[in-house]
């Protein structure tokens with residue numbers, strides 16, 4: 072295993088990008104034929120697609136991304152909400168409002184406050200959260216994170232509970248990852264921010280996060296501790312986006328080679344304005360067209376990896392990217408410690424970064440239905456132990472349709488009855504009727520139909 076070693080070779084990636092501009096049209100076509108067969112892409116092929124800007128190739132890239140998305144993920148979109156529990160931070164990251172040099176009143180939630188935030192998140196219908204915190208060993212030690220998770224998993228509401236907690240906290244030790252595993256972490260999420268080491272070192276000015284290699288090898292330690300669902304990402308806007316995309320793919324391969332499974336999910340956050348940071352000092356901001364191409368190329372390169380988009384992106388961009396490969400989005404999000412409670416009380420807010428889609432959860436979820444998607448509140452894989460390579464085998468076998476679609480329809484039915492209004496109920500009923508025949512396995516189709524009926528009569532929490 073390569074733990075402790077930097078597996079990102081900067082010169083190699085830069086050379087790939089330099090050489091890629093000489094790729095012929097015929098070569099690009101052959102890469103696209105391969106991608107169309109869900110075979111993924113090699114480094115030089117990814118590089119060639121990234122640097123290429125010919126409209127006929129771009130059109131094919133988008134068409135194939137859409138085809139892969141529909142074939143593997145159908146029209147299901149998994150929903151989640153972030154929960155910020157502490158904004159204490161010892162790092163000085165120049166893009167982040169939690170930067171320890173910024174003066175603002177910091178806080179961490181008490182367990183009562185955690186309960187109140189979770190109550191409000193659940194009230195929106197969410198069953199899956201991403202728990203977020205700044206890095207501060209004293210104010211926010213691992214035991215605090217574990218206590219939050221215990222508290223959240225221990226809560227039961229009239230209509231259900233939070234059934235999966237993904238965790239996005241700073242790179243840590245094998246021992247701490249083991250503790251997270253023991254309390255039932257879903258996916259461990261960590262963004263490399265940038266894989267370009269000189270940039271990484273320039274923008275991480277002090278604190279433990281300055282250690283590029285320690286951050287880079289966090290997933291190796293998580294795997295060593297038994298966490299086999301890990302979610303990567305870069306913060307687009309810090310360095311050359313094509314370099315970042317290739318490096319992300321190389322990281323994925325590193326995990327596949329060493330642990331038999333790559334990223335469970337890839338997030339594609341783009342840098343947003345935040346308190347105390349100056350957008351003018353980030354010359355690598357990614358324009359919309361480039362961003363769309365990157366999302367589509369990732370979809371082609373790793374067809375079986377889920378892709379996450381947050382409310383950093385506006386409504387219009389989300390709509391476009393959902394077609395190209397995004398399979399999971401947040402809705403009704405607050406990116407602030409205690410933010411859901413503040414929103415409920417109409418108190419002034421101070422988020423980690425400013426979100427670009429501030430519509431309420433029901434509006435976003437309802438619009439997904441108008442656009443033909445099935446919002447899914449499914450958490451079944453993790454609860455059935457289908458994590459790591461067990462999930463990937465399911466995805467690659469094509470069986471995902473016989474498992475994910477039933478779960479999506481059953482959880483949508485729950486959501487509709489428990490959180491929807493009349494208009495939403497009608498849309499959901501129509502969508503469930505429309506989609507049920509799409510479940511190919513007959514036994515599963517009957518089971519789903521029967522469970523939907525039971526949900527309509529008051530039973531809850533069916534999953535396969």
Ligand code: SAM
Pocket residue numbers: 166167168203204205206239240241242261262264280305306340341342343344345348383423424
């Ligand atoms: N503290 C954890 C760590 O060190 O990785 C992660 C938690 S932080 C709350 C989650 C993510 O927010 C960061 O990894 C970073 O990518 C993102 N973030 C920070 N500042 C941002 C900004 N200005 N715009 C968009 N995303 C930002």
